[in-house]
Amino acid sequence: MREAYEVIVVGAGPAGSVAARRAAEAGLDTLLIEKRQEIGAPVRCAEAVGALATQEFIDEDPRWINARIDYYSVSNRQGDRVVVPPTEPTWVVDRKVFDYELAHVANQAGATVVTSAAATGLLREDGRASGVTIKRFGKTRDVKAKLIIAADGTESQIARWAGLKTVPPMADYYSGAQYLLGNMAGRMEPNRCEYHVGMTMAPGGYLWVFPKSADTANVGIVITSDKTAGGTARDYLDRFVAEHYPGSSILNVVVGGIPATGALKKMVTDGLMTVGDAAHQADPLTAGGINLGMYGADMALQVGIEALRRGDVSAAALQPYEKMWAERFGKMHAALYQIRKMMTQMNPDTLDGLIRTASTLDLQSMTPGAVLMTLLKEYPVMLLQARTLVTTGLILK
Amino acid sequence: MFRFFRRPPAPALSPVLAATEALAPVSAVKVLIAQDVCHHCGGCVAVCPPDVIFLDAMHLTIDQDGCTACERCVKMCPVHALEMAAPKESRHARSV
Ligand SMILES: Cc1cc2nc3c(=O)[nH]c(=O)nc-3n(C[C@H](O)[C@H](O)[C@H](O)COP(=O)(O)OP(=O)(O)OC[C@H]3O[C@@H](n4cnc5c(N)ncnc54)[C@H](O)[C@@H]3O)c2cc1C
Ligand code: SF4
Ligand code: SF4
Numbered sequence: 001m002r003e004a005y006e007v008i009v010v011g012a013g014p015a016g017s018v019a020a021r022r023a024a025e026a027g028l029d030t031l032l033i034e035k036r037q038e039i040g041a042p043v044r045c046a047e048a049v050g051a052l053a054t055q056e057f058i059d060e061d062p063r064w065i066n067a068r069i070d071y072y073s074v075s076n077r078q079g080d081r082v083v084v085p086p087t088e089p090t091w092v093v094d095r096k097v098f099d100y101e102l103a104h105v106a107n108q109a110g111a112t113v114v115t116s117a118a119a120t121g122l123l124r125e126d127g128r129a130s131g132v133t134i135k136r137f138g139k140t141r142d143v144k145a146k147l148i149i150a151a152d153g154t155e156s157q158i159a160r161w162a163g164l165k166t167v168p169p170m171a172d173y174y175s176g177a178q179y180l181l182g183n184m185a186g187r188m189e190p191n192r193c194e195y196h197v198g199m200t201m202a203p204g205g206y207l208w209v210f211p212k213s214a215d216t217a218n219v220g221i222v223i224t225s226d227k228t229a230g231g232t233a234r235d236y237l238d239r240f241v242a243e244h245y246p247g248s249s250i251l252n253v254v255v256g257g258i259p260a261t262g263a264l265k266k267m268v269t270d271g272l273m274t275v276g277d278a279a280h281q282a283d284p285l286t287a288g289g290i291n292l293g294m295y296g297a298d299m300a301l302q303v304g305i306e307a308l309r310r311g312d313v314s315a316a317a318l319q320p321y322e323k324m325w326a327e328r329f330g331k332m333h334a335a336l337y338q339i340r341k342m343m344t345q346m347n348p349d350t351l352d353g354l355i356r357t358a359s360t361l362d363l364q365s366m367t368p369g370a371v372l373m374t375l376l377k378e379y380p381v382m383l384l385q386a387r388t389l390v391t392t393g394l395i396l397k
Numbered sequence: 398m399f400r401f402f403r404r405p406p407a408p409a410l411s412p413v414l415a416a417t418e419a420l421a422p423v424s425a426v427k428v429l430i431a432q433d434v435c436h437h438c439g440g441c442v443a444v445c446p447p448d449v450i451f452l453d454a455m456h457l458t459i460d461q462d463g464c465t466a467c468e469r470c471v472k473m474c475p476v477h478a479l480e481m482a483a484p485k486e487s488r489h490a491r492s493v
Contacts, residue, residue, distance in 0.1 A: 233475035257440025
């Protein structure tokens with residue numbers, strides 16, 4: 001580690017590694033720091049990704065692909081199940097290997113990667129972010145940079161230190177827990193990702209069962225942080241596992257928080273850009289943030305590299321990134337946010353009933369409009385929500 | 398060049414708040430961390446308004462002086478690793 005770089009990226013998650021790689025590929029002198037001693041570990045993720053988007057950033061590799069998904073299902077509290085094909089092929093990956101490989105690619109592109117190096121403070125010069133204080137093996141030092149990329153994930157502290165508002169409302173922050181369960185053969189389909197919904201099972205969120213192998217699965221939950229009076233995420237998960245998978249073994253425990261606000265409006269300030277979970281770029285409904293974070297990093301660096309070339313890294317020069325994000329994902333995020341709010345407010349019995357009715361339909365041969373009409377006939381109380389669904393559905397296309 | 402410390406200076410308290418603060422029983426520790434329960438996920442860090450929690454690679458610390466006892470971290474923690482410190486008794490430290 002030297003005293004100064006052109007770009008410092010804080011956090012070697014998917015977003016940080018893609019950012020560092022882009023910077024290095026552009027010939028910029030780049031430092032990528034990660035506070036953990038091992039990149040990708042411990043995992044804080046359910047590990048499902050849309051394969052097409054992922055392949056824009058890294059070549060397919062069996063070392064980190066655990067399962068290939070052909071179907072998704074959504075179940076209600078009674079176990080009625082709606083099965084649909086995914087909008088794009090899906091993989092369940094091994095984040096430990098996946099994250100490591102992404103950082104490795106950044107390193108191969110020329111970025112200096114340093115682990116066990118935590119950013120503990122931000123340096124400012126003439127009002128602009130100009131470097132970070134890095135703590136490593138008990139020693140602290142200041143390292144300067146022309147441009148700082150805050151990719152520090154859900155903590156999102158670097159951007160805060162620079163004055164951006166990153167603290168989410170409790171109703172828009174997911175609290176999550178997950179077990180890697182063994183003894184799952186015969187209790188799931190190895191090519192199907194399951195979702196389970198119902199406010200009493202997962203208040204404000206949902207449960208999932210994502211296969212990792214023929215015999216193991218990531219079984220997890222997110223609930224919103226304002227709805228933890230009846231128990232924590234892990235408490236709700238324990239109830240679900242006891243009911244559905246008695247006798248299974250817990251091979252691994254994962255815990256985490258994910259912003260579900262939709263991306264921050266202000267993601268840049270003088271000399272600093274925020275990407276990934278740090279910029280709240282995760283999907284505000286499903287909490288999926290791997291691909292979105294990599295897209296965010298890619299966009300940020302397109303703008304950041306150009307700004308560095310022109311020698312102007314002021315907030316104004318970096319703002320095209322915010323615009324680029326809003327144009328590509330802004331409406332989608334807003335729509336997904338609306339759907340989550342709608343599901344949170346829906347009467348649990350209505351939601352159960354909707355899924356029950358949908359589970360009896362031949363969805364493959366029906367148009368979305370026909371599905372909606374059938375459901376509305378049975379649940380006219382849904383008329384208001386239907387309008388939201390139709391408008392958000394249109395946006396999501 | 399000047400350094401920007403992690404925790405910005407606390408905003409001036411309103412007179413009413415300052416009075417309550419002065420009357421409140423002085424307790425150095427407001428949130429207790431069960432380090433052996435914590436999974437180092439960083440969620441509590443994200444939701445702490447005064448930014449007084451810091452997660453080193455594998456160690457969580459809270460700057461108790463700046464804690465406002467808002468309980469957001471306690472409510473968010475997915476595994477009950479945090480709790481508000483009761484004046485005398487606590488789940489993790491009790492007299493037997
Ligand atoms: C339970 C759970 C399930 C999830 N399931 C899915 C899923 O199935 N699919 C999906 O797409 N997404 C999922 N997500 C979300 C996904 O994990 C995140 O959106 C994704 O990891 C974001 O990538 P990132 O690079 O922005 O941040 P991260 O992957 O969190 O990386 C940030 C990195 O920065 C490091 N860091 C933080 N602070 C500092 C510092 N001060 N100095 C140095 N380094 C620092 C951290 O150690 C970390 O390695 C899930 C999340 C959780 C919690
Ligand atoms: S939210 Fe809980 S598990 Fe996560 S870092 Fe904080 S105390 Fe630890
Ligand atoms: S109680 Fe509030 S102020 Fe105190 S550490 Fe927790 S979140 Fe921060």
